Amino acid sequence: MPSANDLFDVRDKVVLITGGGTGIGRGMAEGFARRGARVVIASRSEDHLRPVAESLQAEGLQVAWQVLDVRKADDVQRVVGLALERFGRLDVLINNAAASFACPVERLSLNAWSTIVAIDLTGVFLMAKVAGEAMIRQGQGGRIINISSTAGVFGLPHFAHYASAKAGVIVFTRTLAMEWAHHGILVNCVAPGPIETPGATDATWPTEDLRRRIRDSVALRRLGTVEEILGPCLFLSSRASGFVTGQTLVVDGCTVATAIHNETEAGRTA
Ligand code: NAP
Secondary structure (H helix, E strand, C coil): CCCHHHHCCCCCCEEEEECCCCHHHHHHHHHHHHCCCEEEEEECCHHHHHHHHHHHHHCCCCEEEEECCCCCHHHHHHHHHHHHHHHCCCCEEEECCCCCCCCCHHHCCHHHHHHHHHHHHHHHHHHHHHHHHHHHHHCCCEEEEEECCCHHHHCCCCCHHHHHHHHHHHHHHHHHHHHHHHHCEEEEEEEECCECCHHHHHHCCCCHHHHHHHHHCECCCCCECCHHHHHHHHHHHCHHHCCCCCCEEEECCCECCCCCCCHHHHHHHC
16 A cells, blocks of 8 residues: 555656746645755746745755746647756646636627637636646546636636636646547546635735625635635546546635626626
């Protein structure tokens, strides 16, 4: 019987994390690198990526970064290419990059809808496709973890664009898990509830009142932490989850109500 350390070991795995310069993605980059994984982080802003990569490199850890817009096929090819060139392989993709803002449907433009779907759903497809092709060529399986949201499970007023894209991520996950099972590629999804990050604070609970109401909608009566998303992702990247594929793990402290935003508040944040 393997020890708990062996079961959850991610040492030397090559892990590509989109949106790895901020919030949950940053926490995962730090968490994986400090457990011995070789990490590539990528997003649109060098200002987000460079400081994270450099501070981890200063600790003697193996981290590379690359500017990436998940909507651009060339960028996606380049970032997977970087993982292969720098570290020789790719074991885990964490599709974490996403964008959102509050807006009621009657005020949501086609352009706004399309932008969010392009980043949050099509970007996940593009990354998974290119990373998966590399894993298939390697012939040793792999792991893909898509970060969805409780908005994609339960819906979320004034986030129809985001919730719809995140729901698509869940079905994409399950479908891809079936298609790539025979390659040994396990595809799973993590659907966080409210997690304390600057990005989510700006987009989802910009006022103290909203924050309190969101916190009160969680059975555990608090927001989650970045570390509480890292844990499930370590599990889904390691031997411990070898018979888990196609699943969505909801990590939300048991959210009991999602109808939080009223029209006045959405008007302020849209
Ligand atoms: P965040 O800090 O805003 O993370 C979003 C990341 O996506 C940023 O690093 C951003 O980096 C990157 N990004 C945005 N558009 C991109 C694009 N077109 N191409 C490449 N990268 C792009 O927010 P977070 O709270 O950590 O969220 C991380 C993930 O968790 C997201 O998928 C989010 O939907 C999900 N989630 C979060 C919560 C929560 O309460 N925090 C709840 C449910 C789900 P750049 O600006 O540098 O591009």
